Amino acid sequence: MSTFRMRVSEPGKRGVSYLLALVWLAVTTLPFLFVIVTSLKSQEESFSSSVWALPQRADFSQYESVLRGSFGIYLRNSCFVVGLSVLLIVLLSAMAAYAFARLDFPFRKTLFGLVVAAMIVPIHATLVPIYLLIRNIGLYDTAFALIGPYVAFSLPISIFILTEFMRQIPRELEEAACLDGCGPLTIFWRIYFPLSTPGLATVAIYNAVALWNEFIFAYVLTSTPAHRTLPLAIWDFQGQYSSNVPAMLAVVTLTSLPLIVVYAFGQERVIKGMMAGSLKG
Template sequence: MNVQRVPRPSRFWATVRRVPGALLTLIWLLVTALPFLIMVLLSLKSQADTYSTPAWAWPRTLDWSHYAAVLHGPFLGYLWNSVFVVAVSVALTLFLSSLAAFALARLPFRLNGLLFGLVVACLIVPVHVTLIPIYLMTRAAHLYDTAFALIGPYVAFSLPISIFILTEFMRQIPRELQEAAQIDGCGPFATYARIFFPLARPGLVTVGIYNGINLWNEFIFAYVLTSTPGHRTLPLAIFDFQGQYSSDIPAVLAVVTLTALPLIVVYIFGQERMVSGLMAGAIKG
């Protein structure tokens, strides 16, 4: 009996089929990287070259004085304020949202569905609607113009999306693990601490990176709830390099570049964990 072999596609045609995808990837890389590259080039130009040469032109001379001026100014103070506020806010958000997600995902009680619906409904509340009440509450609590004035709003507005993601993630953890912990005598909090919190690490990493990026770039609350450079965060550092009638564009872009670098580093090292955490929470077992 003669068996006809199906001809395999040659390696050449297999390579050709990958060309469109590679071209699209390259185009997308250029689209996303080009603004950052232009920003870096402008930050290395002199003030005169900024107005006399195209934005994409290579600097005539690399002028690092703008970075020196930024680093010798109050930039490091802004950086410390951002690191402190974001770190504390993300830590509190992870702790509170994981507790709430465990309760909503695995503890049966009468108002479970209603509370989860309220959490989801909070996602549509505009931030700007709350500015005046939060400002008045901050003044009444004597927290205005302090780093702690930002932590409360940051945690409050990070909780809904964090609880939503972690609740869906914890629902995928096998129920047999919870039953085994209960047989061993673990109460709800012990089950959360020993079983669910460690197993939810991919989801926690996803929530931490997502909220960290959002809070690092947050502007409106930092602008409204702080007034002095000693307590302001990085998104407000740009005000130090602009006046009433003019702006030091290279210095401003040097600030933006230095502000974006930590996020780029975090994203490079954390993107795989973030994507895997989102996919793990989206796939139902």
């Protein structure tokens, strides 16, 4: 009887799971569809038609006006800042993780504990000292003013993820390399770094998504459009098109598309990297 009941209940459980998945899909997709649909309306139509009404004719003039403006400068700045920051985060966190996972040195556990504790430091509490530091060293209102804070605040979680991942790599590979005369640096570059590709991809995609959307440091440490990133583009276009809702949503769409494409192709790597670092051994 119990077996029969379990067989009967399994399709019902799957049906509930599918229903919840569809509800979650609607919750996450409808806002973005609303943004795209509204951005294709003319300014007059956005005021005269229903909020959820489809545009009578796709109007791409809003996108043209945005692209003719300074949007390209914002995009270039974001690509430079995020790209260089992620590269530094991956390299520095990988080297630190290898040291914490495989090397023996004084106060290793204490230092690793401090790195983990740094994850709870609130970003907003550091805005004033970081602002003063950036001004004093002459980097205020430059793209390099953002790279330092971005890398510093991203390292703790990245080091934590990669340390747990590298601990799962078999020591036999390291011992075999030592017998061949390889030093710690060679072992890191030829064994641990290549074998940590899933974890490195996880760290890179996770930080790229977070830094692409970062607003507060970009707002505090830059002041001119020539050095601001895409989150500030939305802020500035909101002032420029205060009553032109389709133009503002066109900025939102163009800003979100690169991130959506990257995450769509990289989400599987993120999940695999997280699972590999947590379930091995």
